[in-house]
Amino acid sequence: MLVQKNIWKLYVLFAALGAQFYMPVILPFWRQNDLNLVQIFFLLSVFSTSTLLWEIPSGYIADIWGKKNTLVLGSMASFIGFTIYSLSHDFWIFFIAEIFLGMGTSFFSGALEALLYETLEKLKRDNAYRSTLGHASFLEYSSEAISSILGGFIALYSLRATMAITVIPYAIAVLTALSLKEVNIEHQDEENKNHLREILSTCKYAFLQKPVLRNLILIGSLIYTITTILLWIAQDYQQFVGVPLFWFGLISASLSLATGFGSKYSHALEKKYNDKLLIIISCLAIGLATILIGFTTSLAGITLFLVIRLLWGFFDTLTTDISNKHALPRYRATILSMRSFFFRLCFSILSPMFGYAADILTLNQALLLTGTIGTAAILVSFAIFGKHWKDIHES
Numbered sequence: 001m002l003v004q005k006n007i008w009k010l011y012v013l014f015a016a017l018g019a020q021f022y023m024p025v026i027l028p029f030w031r032q033n034d035l036n037l038v039q040i041f042f043l044l045s046v047f048s049t050s051t052l053l054w055e056i057p058s059g060y061i062a063d064i065w066g067k068k069n070t071l072v073l074g075s076m077a078s079f080i081g082f083t084i085y086s087l088s089h090d091f092w093i094f095f096i097a098e099i100f101l102g103m104g105t106s107f108f109s110g111a112l113e114a115l116l117y118e119t120l121e122k123l124k125r126d127n128a129y130r131s132t133l134g135h136a137s138f139l140e141y142s143s144e145a146i147s148s149i150l151g152g153f154i155a156l157y158s159l160r161a162t163m164a165i166t167v168i169p170y171a172i173a174v175l176t177a178l179s180l181k182e183v184n185i186e187h188q189d190e191e192n193k194n195h196l197r198e199i200l201s202t203c204k205y206a207f208l209q210k211p212v213l214r215n216l217i218l219i220g221s222l223i224y225t226i227t228t229i230l231l232w233i234a235q236d237y238q239q240f241v242g243v244p245l246f247w248f249g250l251i252s253a254s255l256s257l258a259t260g261f262g263s264k265y266s267h268a269l270e271k272k273y274n275d276k277l278l279i280i281i282s283c284l285a286i287g288l289a290t291i292l293i294g295f296t297t298s299l300a301g302i303t304l305f306l307v308i309r310l311l312w313g314f315f316d317t318l319t320t321d322i323s324n325k326h327a328l329p330r331y332r333a334t335i336l337s338m339r340s341f342f343f344r345l346c347f348s349i350l351s352p353m354f355g356y357a358a359d360i361l362t363l364n365q366a367l368l369l370t371g372t373i374g375t376a377a378i379l380v381s382f383a384i385f386g387k388h389w390k391d392i393h394e395s
Contacts, residue, residue: 002181006119007132012176013071013112014136018143018256019169021151022085022162024249029159033089043091043098050102052344058103059110059337060199063330067115068180070333074107075173082170086163110337117324117332118183130321131267137317141260143169145253152249202334212326215385216319217339221346222381223283226290226374227312228347229354231255233363234305240363241299251302258306262313275322280382282315287375294368 022029030040062070081100084093116133120126151162206213234255238248269278286308293304320336327335358366 003119003122003183005179006115006181006183009176009180010112010116010119011136011139013075013108013173014140015143016075016169016173016176017108017112018140019147019166020144021147021154021166022082023144024148024152024252025155025159025162028155029163030094032159033091033094035091035094039091043094046095046098047102047105048344048348050099051105052341052348054103054106055109055337055341055344056199056334058106059334060202061107062111062114062333062337064198066182067111067118067333068177068182070107070111071115071177071180072174074104074111075170075177076104077101077107078104079167079170079174082163082167086160086167106337106340109340110333110335113320113324113336114333115180115183118329119181122183126325129324130270130317133320134264134266134317137263137313138260141256141263141313145256145260148253148256149249199334202331203338205328205331206335206338210326213323213335215381216323217342218384219279219283219378219381220316220319220339221342222374222377223286223312223315224343225347225350226286226370227308229351229370230290230293230305230308230367232351233354233358233367236363237293237301237305237367241297241301243299243302254306255309258309259313262310262315263317264313266314266317270318275318278318279315282311282318283378283382284375286311286315287371287378290371290374291368292371294364294366294371297364 084097
């Protein structure tokens with residue numbers, strides 16, 4: 001069966017997404033091209049804006065035009081973005097590259113997970129989705145870890161070479177996406193369909209008709225924001241506790257691997273414990289670990305960062321599986337993209353507040369405040385979930 005081959009091809013796409021050779025040295029690369037901090041943060045803003053603008057439309061496009069086609073577009077957009085970066089030296093050309101990269105990220109989001117689920121569903125193996133997605137995420141984060149270490153060595157030869165080499169996995173991604181087999185496309189008089197109304201209808205379905213999806217998006221947004229803030233602040237914390245610069249790349253790789261292992265083995269507990277309990281424990285553990293980091297001024301704090309990344313990998317795979325089971329096929333990719341949209345939006349709104357707190361307080365105090373407020377918000381979100389907890393097990 002041709003659709004069976006989708007699984008290993010999707011594994012290749014997950015691994016390609018993680019192959020970011022440039023990431024450990026992106027700041028020196030920008031500096032080498034005479035960009036100041038204002039321009040650097042402007043580029044980050046352009047990427048975030050492009051990603052957010054395309055996030056929900058890309059999921060909708062995947063549902064009505066096909067996940068395969070959307071993944072081809074995402075691969076091509078990322079390939080173009082990194083090719084532009086590897087050949088250019090000008091801020092405004094980088095600006096254009098970031099638009100393509102944001103678009104590529106959005107077109108991967110939702111379509112990748114949805115096609116994997118629908119492939120397994122077609123093969124009557126949808127019960128294996130959590131373990132399969134966990135393995136795919138493990139490959140992605142392992143690729144990220146390996147490419148980060150290699151990228152550091154490549155940068156000793158040339159910073160630009162890290163961008164050029166990143167083009168290769170995305171070229172492979174384009175070819176792989178083109179060879180995928182489409183599983184399920186909703187054809188419903190596309191020429192006469194009001195697409196904006198359909199997107200709004202999907203939002204209504206997720207937030208009003210399916211409270212379990214709404215609540216998972218709410219809780220997921222909080223957890224994503226906390227864990228992503230910690231990911232970005234990890235290097236500052238390492239400097240704060242006196243980690244030698246030599247170890248930064250290895251610690252970064254370890255954080256990626258921890259996320260991968262959390263994803264890979266998330267299915268191991270599903271037969272022993274119900275999903276409600278697993279969500280509660282993982283969320284509270286992340287909140288409490290963040291509080292503990294706020295009290296820690298030694299190398300032991302690095303261990304807590306690893307624990308949090310492990311828990312995020314576990315939580316993300318768990319809730320993606322639940323979301324897939326509760327989403328109607330014609331809404332699936334749109335809902336997964338909507339989920340990513342709110343994750344990124346919440347981070348974009350709240351992360352500057354952390355930055356402000358870190359400026360006026362010490363780093364430890366800012367982390368303690370983040371952990372305390374985050375844990376309180378998690379508890380409130382649990383209360384909002386209320387009677388809908390039981391819906392997690394009904395799909």
